[in-house]
Amino acid sequence: MKPPPFDYYPAxxxxxxxxxxxxxxxxxxxxxxxxxxxxxxxxxxxxxAVLVDLNPIADLAYIRxxxxxxxxxxxxxxxAVERSSLVAERAPLLHExxxxxxxxxxxxxxxxxxxxxxxxxxxxxPAVAVALDARLxxxxxxxxxxIPAADFFVGLFTTALEPDELLVEVEIPALPRRTGWSFQxxxxxHGDFALVGVAATVTLGPGGTMERARLxxxxxxxxxxxxxxxxxxxxxQSPDPEVLRAAAETAGERDIEPVGDIHASADFRRxxxxxxxxxxxxQAVARAQGSNRADPRP
Amino acid sequence: xxxxxTVTVTVNGQEYTREVEPRLLLSDFLRHELGLTGTHVGxxxxxxGACTVLLDGQAxxxxxxxxxxxxxxxxxxxxxxxxxxxxxxxxxxxxxFWEAHGLQCGFCTPGILMSxxxxxxxxxxxxxEAIREALSGNLCRCTGYxxxxxxxxxxxxxxxxxx
Ligand SMILES: Cc1cc2nc3c(=O)[nH]c(=O)nc-3n(C[C@H](O)[C@H](O)[C@H](O)COP(=O)(O)OP(=O)(O)OC[C@H]3O[C@@H](n4cnc5c(N)ncnc54)[C@H](O)[C@@H]3O)c2cc1C
Ligand code: FES
Ligand code: FES
Numbered sequence: 001m002k003p004p005p006f007d008y009y010p011a012x013x014x015x016x017x018x019x020x021x022x023x024x025x026x027x028x029x030x031x032x033x034x035x036x037x038x039x040x041x042x043x044x045x046x047x048x049a050v051l052v053d054l055n056p057i058a059d060l061a062y063i064r065x066x067x068x069x070x071x072x073x074x075x076x077x078x079x080a081v082e083r084s085s086l087v088a089e090r091a092p093l094l095h096e097x098x099x100x101x102x103x104x105x106x107x108x109x110x111x112x113x114x115x116x117x118x119x120x121x122x123x124x125x126p127a128v129a130v131a132l133d134a135r136l137x138x139x140x141x142x143x144x145x146x147i148p149a150a151d152f153f154v155g156l157f158t159t160a161l162e163p164d165e166l167l168v169e170v171e172i173p174a175l176p177r178r179t180g181w182s183f184q185x186x187x188x189x190h191g192d193f194a195l196v197g198v199a200a201t202v203t204l205g206p207g208g209t210m211e212r213a214r215l216x217x218x219x220x221x222x223x224x225x226x227x228x229x230x231x232x233x234x235x236x237q238s239p240d241p242e243v244l245r246a247a248a249e250t251a252g253e254r255d256i257e258p259v260g261d262i263h264a265s266a267d268f269r270r271x272x273x274x275x276x277x278x279x280x281x282x283q284a285v286a287r288a289q290g291s292n293r294a295d296p297r298p
Numbered sequence: 299x300x301x302x303x304t305v306t307v308t309v310n311g312q313e314y315t316r317e318v319e320p321r322l323l324l325s326d327f328l329r330h331e332l333g334l335t336g337t338h339v340g341x342x343x344x345x346x347g348a349c350t351v352l353l354d355g356q357a358x359x360x361x362x363x364x365x366x367x368x369x370x371x372x373x374x375x376x377x378x379x380x381x382x383x384x385x386x387x388x389x390x391x392x393x394x395f396w397e398a399h400g401l402q403c404g405f406c407t408p409g410i411l412m413s414x415x416x417x418x419x420x421x422x423x424x425x426x427e428a429i430r431e432a433l434s435g436n437l438c439r440c441t442g443y444x445x446x447x448x449x450x451x452x453x454x455x456x457x458x459x460x461x
Contacts, residue, residue: 001342002321002323002326002342003321003323004321005300005301005319005320005321006320006321007301007320008301008303008320008364008366010366010367010369034362034363034364034367035344035359035362038323038344038361038362038363038364039342039343039344039362041321042323042342042343042361043343051320053367055367079356102344102435103347103434103435104357104413104417104432104435105347105350105357105358105359105413105435106344106359106435108353108356108357108358109353109358109359109362109363189434190431190434191434191435
Protein backbone atom coordinates (compact mmCIF):
# COMPACT_ATOMS: atom_id res chain seq x y z
CA MET A 1 0.00 0.00 0.00
CA LYS A 2 0.99 3.64 -0.23
CA PRO A 3 1.47 6.09 2.61
CA PRO A 4 -1.14 8.81 3.22
CA PRO A 5 -0.26 12.41 2.30
CA PHE A 6 1.82 14.45 4.74
CA ASP A 7 3.84 17.63 4.77
CA TYR A 8 7.57 17.14 4.75
CA TYR A 9 10.04 19.22 6.73
CA PRO A 10 13.71 18.32 6.49
CA ALA A 11 15.45 19.59 9.64
CA UNK A 12 19.00 20.89 9.44
CA UNK A 13 19.52 21.07 13.20
CA UNK A 14 18.04 19.74 16.43
CA UNK A 15 16.74 23.23 17.23
CA UNK A 16 14.94 23.43 13.91
CA UNK A 17 13.44 19.96 14.36
CA UNK A 18 12.22 20.88 17.84
CA UNK A 19 10.71 24.09 16.56
CA UNK A 20 8.71 22.24 13.87
CA UNK A 21 7.62 19.54 16.34
CA UNK A 22 6.45 22.21 18.78
CA UNK A 23 4.51 23.96 16.02
CA UNK A 24 2.55 20.86 14.97
CA UNK A 25 2.28 18.96 18.27
CA UNK A 26 0.65 15.53 18.07
CA UNK A 27 0.20 15.84 14.27
CA UNK A 28 3.95 15.66 13.68
CA UNK A 29 6.38 12.77 13.91
CA UNK A 30 10.16 12.67 13.66
CA UNK A 31 11.44 10.51 10.80
CA UNK A 32 14.71 8.73 11.57
CA UNK A 33 15.73 5.65 9.55
CA UNK A 34 12.13 5.08 8.56
CA UNK A 35 12.51 1.31 8.91
CA UNK A 36 9.59 1.08 11.32
CA UNK A 37 7.71 4.30 10.63
CA UNK A 38 7.50 3.98 6.84
CA UNK A 39 6.15 0.40 6.88
CA UNK A 40 3.55 1.60 9.42
CA UNK A 41 2.66 4.48 7.08
CA UNK A 42 2.53 2.20 4.04
CA UNK A 43 0.00 0.09 5.94
CA UNK A 44 -1.73 3.28 7.10
CA UNK A 45 -1.28 2.21 10.70
CA UNK A 46 0.44 5.56 11.21
CA UNK A 47 -0.90 8.69 9.50
CA UNK A 48 1.14 11.65 10.70
CA ALA A 49 0.16 14.93 9.03
CA VAL A 50 3.73 16.21 9.25
CA LEU A 51 7.07 14.41 9.08
CA VAL A 52 10.16 16.09 10.47
CA ASP A 53 13.10 14.42 8.74
CA LEU A 54 16.06 14.11 11.10
CA ASN A 55 18.36 12.63 8.44
CA PRO A 56 19.91 15.94 7.34
CA ILE A 57 21.09 16.61 10.93
CA ALA A 58 24.69 15.52 10.51
CA ASP A 59 25.76 16.19 14.08
CA LEU A 60 23.39 13.59 15.57
CA ALA A 61 25.39 10.74 14.04
CA TYR A 62 28.50 9.91 16.09
CA ILE A 63 30.09 7.41 18.44
CA ARG A 64 32.35 9.11 20.96
CA UNK A 65 34.40 7.75 23.83
CA UNK A 66 33.76 9.20 27.27
CA UNK A 67 36.08 8.72 30.23
CA UNK A 68 35.17 5.07 30.48
CA UNK A 69 32.16 4.48 28.26
CA UNK A 70 30.53 5.74 25.11
CA UNK A 71 28.11 8.27 23.80
CA UNK A 72 26.12 7.45 20.69
CA UNK A 73 24.15 10.06 18.76
CA UNK A 74 20.51 9.15 18.11
CA UNK A 75 20.86 9.27 14.31
CA UNK A 76 23.85 6.92 14.20
CA UNK A 77 22.97 4.11 11.78
CA UNK A 78 22.66 0.66 13.29
CA UNK A 79 25.25 -0.49 10.74
CA ALA A 80 27.74 2.08 12.04
CA VAL A 81 27.26 0.83 15.61
CA GLU A 82 27.72 -2.74 14.39
CA ARG A 83 31.00 -1.88 12.70
CA SER A 84 32.47 0.48 15.27
CA SER A 85 35.68 -0.78 16.86
CA LEU A 86 35.03 1.60 19.74
CA VAL A 87 31.72 -0.13 20.42
CA ALA A 88 33.36 -3.57 20.11
CA GLU A 89 35.96 -2.58 22.67
CA ARG A 90 33.86 -0.58 25.12
CA ALA A 91 30.38 -2.08 24.79
CA PRO A 92 30.97 -5.69 23.66
CA LEU A 93 27.41 -6.70 24.61
CA LEU A 94 26.04 -4.08 22.23
CA HIS A 95 28.53 -5.09 19.54
CA GLU A 96 27.48 -8.72 19.78
CA UNK A 97 23.79 -7.83 19.62
CA UNK A 98 23.82 -5.67 16.49
CA UNK A 99 23.87 -8.44 13.83
CA UNK A 100 20.68 -9.87 15.34
CA UNK A 101 18.74 -6.76 14.31
CA UNK A 102 17.01 -7.25 10.97
CA UNK A 103 19.17 -7.44 7.82
CA UNK A 104 22.15 -5.39 6.63
CA UNK A 105 19.91 -3.49 4.20
CA UNK A 106 17.71 -2.43 7.13
CA UNK A 107 20.64 -1.63 9.45
CA UNK A 108 22.19 0.57 6.75
CA UNK A 109 19.28 2.91 7.23
CA UNK A 110 17.77 2.16 10.67
CA UNK A 111 19.15 4.27 13.50
CA UNK A 112 20.23 3.51 17.03
CA UNK A 113 17.93 6.15 18.50
CA UNK A 114 15.01 5.20 16.26
CA UNK A 115 14.96 1.65 17.57
CA UNK A 116 14.91 2.89 21.18
CA UNK A 117 12.25 5.53 20.48
CA UNK A 118 10.10 3.00 18.64
CA UNK A 119 10.17 0.69 21.70
CA UNK A 120 9.07 -2.47 19.94
CA UNK A 121 8.82 -5.17 22.64
CA UNK A 122 10.57 -7.58 20.26
CA UNK A 123 13.48 -5.19 19.58
CA UNK A 124 16.95 -6.00 20.82
CA UNK A 125 18.29 -2.54 21.61
CA PRO A 126 15.82 -1.57 24.36
CA ALA A 127 16.70 -4.71 26.35
CA VAL A 128 20.42 -4.15 25.85
CA ALA A 129 20.11 -0.48 26.84
CA VAL A 130 18.44 -1.51 30.11
CA ALA A 131 21.00 -4.27 30.77
CA LEU A 132 23.85 -1.81 30.26
CA ASP A 133 22.29 0.88 32.47
CA ALA A 134 22.32 3.29 29.52
CA ARG A 135 21.10 6.84 30.03
CA LEU A 136 19.16 8.71 27.37
CA UNK A 137 19.31 12.43 26.70
CA UNK A 138 15.99 13.94 25.63
CA UNK A 139 15.69 17.46 24.31
CA UNK A 140 12.66 19.73 23.91
CA UNK A 141 12.07 23.48 23.65
CA UNK A 142 11.71 23.34 27.45
CA UNK A 143 15.28 22.13 27.87
CA UNK A 144 16.95 18.77 28.19
CA UNK A 145 16.76 15.87 30.61
CA UNK A 146 18.62 12.61 31.16
CA ILE A 147 16.61 9.49 31.85
CA PRO A 148 17.78 5.94 32.72
CA ALA A 149 16.86 3.37 30.07
CA ALA A 150 14.84 1.43 32.66
CA ASP A 151 12.52 4.46 33.08
CA PHE A 152 12.42 5.36 29.40
CA PHE A 153 10.42 2.30 28.31
CA VAL A 154 6.93 2.60 29.76
CA GLY A 155 4.86 0.15 27.71
CA LEU A 156 3.97 -1.29 24.34
CA PHE A 157 5.59 1.01 21.75
CA THR A 158 5.48 3.68 24.45
CA THR A 159 8.32 5.68 25.95
CA ALA A 160 8.80 8.65 28.25
CA LEU A 161 9.21 10.89 25.18
CA GLU A 162 6.76 13.82 25.02
CA PRO A 163 5.45 14.74 21.56
CA ASP A 164 7.69 17.82 21.46
CA GLU A 165 10.76 15.89 22.62
CA LEU A 166 13.58 14.25 20.71
CA LEU A 167 15.92 11.52 21.81
CA VAL A 168 19.29 13.02 20.93
CA GLU A 169 21.96 10.90 22.61
CA VAL A 170 22.58 7.71 24.55
CA GLU A 171 25.30 7.28 27.12
CA ILE A 172 26.57 3.77 27.74
CA PRO A 173 28.73 3.37 30.82
CA ALA A 174 31.66 0.97 30.67
CA LEU A 175 31.06 -2.45 32.21
CA PRO A 176 32.48 -2.73 35.71
CA ARG A 177 35.66 -4.78 36.14
CA ARG A 178 35.23 -8.56 36.13
CA THR A 179 31.99 -8.35 34.26
CA GLY A 180 30.96 -10.82 31.61
CA TRP A 181 28.14 -10.39 29.12
CA SER A 182 25.99 -12.39 26.77
CA PHE A 183 23.23 -11.88 24.25
CA GLN A 184 21.06 -14.84 23.21
CA UNK A 185 17.99 -15.05 21.04
CA UNK A 186 15.91 -17.46 19.03
CA UNK A 187 14.34 -16.28 15.78
CA UNK A 188 12.68 -18.31 13.05
CA UNK A 189 15.12 -17.08 10.42
CA HIS A 190 18.24 -14.98 10.56
CA GLY A 191 17.13 -11.34 10.73
CA ASP A 192 13.59 -12.00 11.89
CA PHE A 193 12.29 -10.50 15.09
CA ALA A 194 13.15 -12.78 18.01
CA LEU A 195 10.62 -15.16 19.56
CA VAL A 196 12.52 -14.56 22.79
CA GLY A 197 15.84 -12.91 23.51
CA VAL A 198 17.85 -12.04 26.58
CA ALA A 199 20.75 -9.76 27.46
CA ALA A 200 22.81 -10.66 30.52
CA THR A 201 25.71 -9.23 32.47
CA VAL A 202 27.39 -10.78 35.52
CA THR A 203 29.86 -8.94 37.75
CA LEU A 204 32.06 -11.09 39.98
CA GLY A 205 33.20 -9.94 43.41
CA PRO A 206 36.62 -10.53 45.00
CA GLY A 207 35.79 -14.05 46.19
CA GLY A 208 34.46 -15.10 42.81
CA THR A 209 30.84 -14.79 43.90
CA MET A 210 28.35 -12.86 41.81
CA GLU A 211 28.18 -9.29 42.99
CA ARG A 212 25.51 -8.30 40.52
CA ALA A 213 23.70 -9.98 37.66
CA ARG A 214 21.41 -8.44 35.07
CA LEU A 215 18.98 -10.43 32.99
CA UNK A 216 16.77 -8.45 30.62
CA UNK A 217 14.38 -10.17 28.21
CA UNK A 218 12.79 -9.06 24.96
CA UNK A 219 9.66 -10.38 23.26
CA UNK A 220 8.10 -11.64 26.51
CA UNK A 221 6.15 -8.55 27.59
CA UNK A 222 5.22 -5.00 26.68
CA UNK A 223 8.81 -3.80 26.61
CA UNK A 224 12.18 -4.91 27.92
CA UNK A 225 11.54 -7.08 30.99
CA UNK A 226 14.08 -7.24 33.78
CA UNK A 227 14.08 -10.57 35.62
CA UNK A 228 14.14 -9.06 39.08
CA UNK A 229 13.59 -12.17 41.16
CA UNK A 230 16.23 -14.09 39.26
CA UNK A 231 18.67 -11.20 39.62
CA UNK A 232 18.07 -11.10 43.37
CA UNK A 233 18.50 -14.84 43.65
CA UNK A 234 21.89 -14.61 41.92
CA UNK A 235 23.39 -11.76 43.92
CA UNK A 236 25.97 -12.94 46.44
CA GLN A 237 25.91 -16.55 45.19
CA SER A 238 28.76 -18.49 43.75
CA PRO A 239 28.27 -18.96 40.00
CA ASP A 240 27.74 -22.73 40.01
CA PRO A 241 25.78 -24.32 37.17
CA GLU A 242 23.00 -25.35 39.60
CA VAL A 243 22.61 -21.78 40.86
CA LEU A 244 22.44 -20.44 37.31
CA ARG A 245 19.96 -23.10 36.29
CA ALA A 246 17.69 -22.32 39.25
CA ALA A 247 17.82 -18.59 38.50
CA ALA A 248 16.97 -19.22 34.84
CA GLU A 249 14.02 -21.32 35.99
CA THR A 250 12.86 -18.51 38.28
CA ALA A 251 13.20 -16.00 35.45
CA GLY A 252 11.09 -18.09 33.08
CA GLU A 253 8.46 -19.03 35.67
CA ARG A 254 8.06 -15.93 37.78
CA ASP A 255 9.66 -12.87 36.22
CA ILE A 256 7.93 -12.88 32.85
CA GLU A 257 4.36 -13.06 31.61
CA PRO A 258 4.72 -13.93 27.93
CA VAL A 259 1.67 -14.08 25.71
CA GLY A 260 1.09 -16.44 22.82
CA ASP A 261 0.70 -15.22 19.25
CA ILE A 262 0.94 -16.66 15.75
CA HIS A 263 4.72 -16.96 16.14
CA ALA A 264 4.92 -18.89 19.42
CA SER A 265 2.70 -20.00 22.28
CA ALA A 266 3.15 -18.53 25.76
CA ASP A 267 4.45 -21.89 27.02
CA PHE A 268 7.01 -22.16 24.26
CA ARG A 269 8.20 -18.63 25.04
CA ARG A 270 8.59 -19.55 28.71
CA UNK A 271 10.58 -22.61 27.73
CA UNK A 272 12.83 -20.58 25.44
CA UNK A 273 13.30 -17.93 28.12
CA UNK A 274 14.62 -20.52 30.58
CA UNK A 275 16.98 -22.11 28.08
CA UNK A 276 18.29 -18.77 26.82
CA UNK A 277 18.69 -17.36 30.35
CA UNK A 278 20.74 -20.37 31.38
CA UNK A 279 22.99 -20.08 28.33
CA UNK A 280 23.35 -16.33 28.74
CA UNK A 281 24.26 -16.56 32.42
CA UNK A 282 26.76 -19.36 31.78
CA GLN A 283 28.48 -17.39 29.02
CA ALA A 284 28.50 -14.18 31.04
CA VAL A 285 30.03 -15.99 34.03
CA ALA A 286 32.67 -17.66 31.86
CA ARG A 287 33.62 -14.32 30.36
CA ALA A 288 33.73 -12.64 33.77
CA GLN A 289 36.01 -15.41 35.04
CA GLY A 290 38.19 -15.01 31.97
CA SER A 291 38.59 -11.30 32.63
CA ASN A 292 39.22 -12.19 36.28
CA ARG A 293 42.16 -14.37 35.34
CA ALA A 294 43.57 -11.61 33.19
CA ASP A 295 43.19 -9.26 36.11
CA PRO A 296 46.41 -9.12 38.17
CA ARG A 297 44.58 -8.09 41.33
CA PRO A 298 43.37 -10.84 43.72
CA UNK B 299 -3.75 20.60 -1.57
CA UNK B 300 -0.95 18.19 -0.98
CA UNK B 301 2.48 19.73 -0.69
CA UNK B 302 4.81 19.19 -3.67
CA UNK B 303 8.57 19.48 -3.61
CA THR B 304 11.31 19.48 -6.16
CA VAL B 305 13.82 16.70 -5.85
CA THR B 306 17.11 16.28 -7.67
CA VAL B 307 18.71 12.84 -7.58
CA THR B 308 21.55 11.17 -9.41
CA VAL B 309 20.45 7.75 -10.59
CA ASN B 310 22.98 5.49 -12.31
CA GLY B 311 25.18 8.51 -12.96
CA GLN B 312 22.47 10.64 -14.51
CA GLU B 313 20.88 13.59 -12.75
CA TYR B 314 17.08 13.83 -12.66
CA THR B 315 14.88 16.63 -11.32
CA ARG B 316 11.19 16.04 -10.67
CA GLU B 317 8.39 17.66 -8.75
CA VAL B 318 6.84 15.10 -6.40
CA GLU B 319 4.53 14.66 -3.44
CA PRO B 320 6.50 13.96 -0.26
CA ARG B 321 4.66 10.67 0.19
CA LEU B 322 6.02 9.24 -3.07
CA LEU B 323 8.19 6.24 -2.17
CA LEU B 324 11.63 6.08 -3.74
CA SER B 325 10.65 2.73 -5.29
CA ASP B 326 7.68 4.32 -7.06
CA PHE B 327 9.75 7.34 -8.04
CA LEU B 328 12.24 5.07 -9.78
CA ARG B 329 9.57 3.01 -11.48
CA HIS B 330 6.90 5.54 -12.37
CA GLU B 331 8.72 8.87 -12.63
CA LEU B 332 11.95 7.60 -14.18
CA GLY B 333 10.65 4.45 -15.87
CA LEU B 334 13.35 2.34 -14.24
CA THR B 335 11.17 -0.71 -13.70
CA GLY B 336 14.06 -3.03 -12.89
CA THR B 337 13.54 -2.15 -9.24
CA HIS B 338 10.73 -4.46 -8.17
CA VAL B 339 8.12 -3.95 -5.49
CA GLY B 340 6.88 -6.94 -3.54
CA UNK B 341 5.75 -6.05 -0.05
CA UNK B 342 6.33 -2.36 0.71
CA UNK B 343 7.25 -3.08 4.26
CA UNK B 344 10.90 -3.94 4.04
CA UNK B 345 10.60 -7.71 4.21
CA UNK B 346 10.99 -9.09 0.68
CA GLY B 347 14.04 -7.17 -0.51
CA ALA B 348 12.87 -6.94 -4.15
CA CYS B 349 13.17 -3.14 -4.08
CA THR B 350 16.77 -3.03 -2.82
CA VAL B 351 18.89 -0.29 -4.44
CA LEU B 352 22.19 1.35 -3.55
CA LEU B 353 22.03 4.68 -1.75
CA ASP B 354 25.47 6.25 -1.89
CA GLY B 355 26.84 2.74 -2.46
CA GLN B 356 24.96 1.02 0.38
CA ALA B 357 22.10 -1.43 -0.06
CA UNK B 358 18.79 -0.06 1.23
CA UNK B 359 15.08 -0.71 0.76
CA UNK B 360 13.71 1.82 -1.71
CA UNK B 361 10.17 1.14 -0.43
CA UNK B 362 11.12 2.48 3.00
CA UNK B 363 12.39 5.85 1.82
CA UNK B 364 10.59 8.79 0.36
CA UNK B 365 11.88 10.12 -2.95
CA UNK B 366 12.33 13.57 -1.37
CA UNK B 367 14.83 12.04 1.04
CA UNK B 368 17.09 11.08 -1.86
CA UNK B 369 17.63 14.79 -2.59
CA UNK B 370 21.30 15.25 -3.45
CA UNK B 371 22.11 11.56 -3.06
CA UNK B 372 23.42 8.95 -5.48
CA UNK B 373 21.19 5.98 -6.30
CA UNK B 374 22.23 2.87 -8.21
CA UNK B 375 19.57 0.52 -9.55
CA UNK B 376 19.93 -2.80 -11.34
CA UNK B 377 19.87 -0.86 -14.64
CA UNK B 378 23.15 0.73 -13.56
CA UNK B 379 25.07 -2.53 -13.30
CA UNK B 380 25.71 -3.15 -17.00
CA UNK B 381 26.76 -0.37 -19.38
CA UNK B 382 24.78 -1.89 -22.26
CA UNK B 383 22.44 -4.68 -23.30
CA UNK B 384 25.00 -7.08 -24.78
CA UNK B 385 25.82 -10.24 -22.83
CA UNK B 386 29.53 -9.31 -22.77
CA UNK B 387 28.65 -6.06 -21.07
CA UNK B 388 26.94 -7.70 -18.10
CA UNK B 389 28.31 -7.12 -14.64
CA UNK B 390 30.26 -10.22 -13.47
CA UNK B 391 27.57 -10.87 -10.86
CA UNK B 392 24.89 -10.82 -13.57
CA UNK B 393 26.99 -13.17 -15.72
CA UNK B 394 27.36 -15.52 -12.77
CA PHE B 395 23.58 -15.56 -12.22
CA TRP B 396 23.12 -16.35 -15.89
CA GLU B 397 25.71 -19.11 -15.96
CA ALA B 398 24.73 -20.72 -12.63
CA HIS B 399 20.97 -20.40 -13.26
CA GLY B 400 20.56 -18.15 -10.23
CA LEU B 401 17.05 -17.16 -11.21
CA GLN B 402 13.78 -18.57 -12.38
CA CYS B 403 10.98 -15.99 -12.63
CA GLY B 404 13.46 -13.21 -11.88
CA PHE B 405 11.22 -11.18 -9.62
CA CYS B 406 13.63 -11.25 -6.70
CA THR B 407 16.76 -10.97 -8.86
CA PRO B 408 17.28 -7.18 -9.02
CA GLY B 409 17.06 -6.91 -5.24
CA ILE B 410 19.40 -9.84 -4.79
CA LEU B 411 21.94 -8.41 -7.23
CA MET B 412 21.84 -5.00 -5.54
CA SER B 413 22.32 -6.67 -2.14
CA UNK B 414 25.16 -8.90 -3.32
CA UNK B 415 27.18 -6.19 -5.11
CA UNK B 416 28.20 -4.40 -1.89
CA UNK B 417 28.38 -7.74 -0.04
CA UNK B 418 30.98 -9.12 -2.47
CA UNK B 419 32.91 -5.87 -2.49
CA UNK B 420 33.28 -6.18 1.27
CA UNK B 421 33.66 -9.97 1.29
CA UNK B 422 35.55 -10.97 -1.85
CA UNK B 423 35.90 -14.58 -0.68
CA UNK B 424 32.79 -15.36 1.37
CA UNK B 425 31.94 -18.68 3.01
CA UNK B 426 28.67 -20.37 2.07
CA GLU B 427 27.33 -19.55 5.51
CA ALA B 428 28.12 -15.87 5.06
CA ILE B 429 26.43 -15.89 1.64
CA ARG B 430 23.30 -17.48 3.07
CA GLU B 431 23.22 -14.99 5.91
CA ALA B 432 23.67 -12.10 3.48
CA LEU B 433 20.76 -13.44 1.42
CA SER B 434 18.44 -13.67 4.42
CA GLY B 435 16.98 -10.25 3.67
CA ASN B 436 15.85 -11.25 0.18
CA LEU B 437 12.93 -13.57 -0.41
CA CYS B 438 12.87 -15.87 -3.42
CA ARG B 439 9.79 -17.99 -4.01
CA CYS B 440 11.17 -19.98 -6.93
CA THR B 441 14.69 -21.23 -6.65
CA GLY B 442 15.02 -22.62 -3.14
CA TYR B 443 18.18 -20.46 -2.99
CA UNK B 444 20.56 -23.28 -3.93
CA UNK B 445 21.32 -21.86 -7.37
CA UNK B 446 21.47 -18.33 -6.02
CA UNK B 447 24.13 -19.35 -3.52
CA UNK B 448 26.03 -21.08 -6.32
CA UNK B 449 25.79 -17.98 -8.50
CA UNK B 450 27.16 -15.77 -5.74
CA UNK B 451 30.02 -18.24 -5.19
CA UNK B 452 30.75 -18.24 -8.90
CA UNK B 453 30.71 -14.44 -8.96
CA UNK B 454 33.23 -14.40 -6.12
CA UNK B 455 35.60 -16.61 -8.11
CA UNK B 456 35.11 -14.40 -11.19
CA UNK B 457 36.00 -11.37 -9.11
CA UNK B 458 33.17 -8.88 -9.03
CA UNK B 459 35.61 -6.05 -8.75
CA UNK B 460 37.08 -6.52 -12.19
CA UNK B 461 35.00 -3.55 -13.30
C1 LIG C 1 12.14 -6.25 7.62
C2 LIG C 1 12.47 -5.60 8.92
C3 LIG C 1 12.98 -6.37 9.95
C4 LIG C 1 13.30 -5.79 11.17
N1 LIG C 1 13.81 -6.58 12.15
C5 LIG C 1 14.14 -6.03 13.35
C6 LIG C 1 14.69 -6.83 14.39
O1 LIG C 1 14.90 -8.04 14.25
N2 LIG C 1 14.96 -6.23 15.56
C7 LIG C 1 14.74 -4.88 15.76
O2 LIG C 1 15.02 -4.39 16.85
N3 LIG C 1 14.24 -4.11 14.79
C8 LIG C 1 13.94 -4.65 13.59
N4 LIG C 1 13.43 -3.84 12.61
C9 LIG C 1 13.18 -2.40 12.92
C10 LIG C 1 14.43 -1.55 12.67
O3 LIG C 1 15.44 -1.87 13.62
C11 LIG C 1 14.10 -0.05 12.75
O4 LIG C 1 15.20 0.59 12.19
C12 LIG C 1 13.90 0.53 14.13
O5 LIG C 1 12.88 -0.13 14.82
C13 LIG C 1 13.46 2.00 14.06
O6 LIG C 1 14.54 2.83 13.78
P1 LIG C 1 14.46 3.88 12.61
O7 LIG C 1 15.68 4.71 12.73
O8 LIG C 1 14.24 3.18 11.36
O9 LIG C 1 13.22 4.78 13.09
P2 LIG C 1 11.90 5.27 12.35
O10 LIG C 1 11.20 4.16 11.69
O11 LIG C 1 12.22 6.46 11.54
O12 LIG C 1 11.08 5.77 13.63
C14 LIG C 1 10.47 4.87 14.53
C15 LIG C 1 9.67 5.67 15.58
O13 LIG C 1 10.53 6.35 16.48
C16 LIG C 1 10.34 7.76 16.41
N5 LIG C 1 11.69 8.34 16.48
C17 LIG C 1 12.76 7.97 15.72
N6 LIG C 1 13.87 8.65 16.10
C18 LIG C 1 13.49 9.46 17.12
C19 LIG C 1 14.21 10.39 17.94
N7 LIG C 1 15.51 10.60 17.78
N8 LIG C 1 13.52 11.06 18.89
C20 LIG C 1 12.18 10.84 19.07
N9 LIG C 1 11.47 9.96 18.34
C21 LIG C 1 12.12 9.28 17.36
C22 LIG C 1 9.63 8.02 15.10
O14 LIG C 1 8.84 9.18 15.16
C23 LIG C 1 8.79 6.77 14.96
O15 LIG C 1 7.63 6.86 15.73
C24 LIG C 1 13.11 -4.39 11.37
C25 LIG C 1 12.61 -3.60 10.34
C26 LIG C 1 12.29 -4.20 9.12
C27 LIG C 1 11.74 -3.34 8.03
S1 FES D 1 9.07 -4.01 -1.62
FE1 FES D 1 10.63 -3.15 -0.42
S2 FES D 1 11.26 -4.81 0.78
FE2 FES D 1 9.52 -5.65 -0.25
S1 FES E 1 13.42 -16.31 -9.08
FE1 FES E 1 11.27 -16.11 -8.75
S2 FES E 1 11.23 -15.15 -6.80
FE2 FES E 1 13.30 -15.61 -7.02
